[in-house]
Amino acid sequence: MNWFLLIIGGLFEIGFAACLGKAKETSGTTSTLWLGGFLICLAISMLLLYKAIQTLPIGTSYAVWTGIGAVGTVLVGIFIFKEPADFWRIFFITTLIASIVGLKLVSSH
Known part of the structure; x- marks a missing residue:
């Protein structure tokens, strides 16, 4: 159950990064609403x-949580904010995903 909470927490990390990006692109009330979403x-x-860290190791949990946020934020940047998707960005995102999966597999919880 706590792995599920950790994954959902990582998805909300993607959400707060995306809200920051949208707040940067807007102004006035719209920007304030995006900051509220953040x-x-x-x-x-x-x-x-x-x-999640009540039962999972803090080191693994934090690494997985930030990894989900990092991968998701790069994907949001590529698909929503039209950032470049060159070979090296995709290569390193792939290695980050492999690292996140590896941490989960070697965790004793």
């Missing part, structure tokens, strides 16, 4: 990370 996603993400 704060909500941030709070939920941190709460789920906190819940």
Whole structure:
């Protein structure tokens, strides 16, 4: 169950990064609403990370949580913010995904 919470927390980390990107692109009330979304996603993400580490190792949990956020944020950047998707970016994202899966597989929990 706590692995599930950790994964959902990582998805909310992607959400708060995406909200920051949208807030940067907008102004006025729209920017403020995106910043509100950032704060909500941030709070939920941190709460789920906190819940997950109650039974999972902190080092593994934090690495997986940030890894999910990093991979997801790069993908959001590519697909939503039209950032480049060159060979090396895809290569390193792939190695990051492999590392996240590896940490999960070697975790004793």
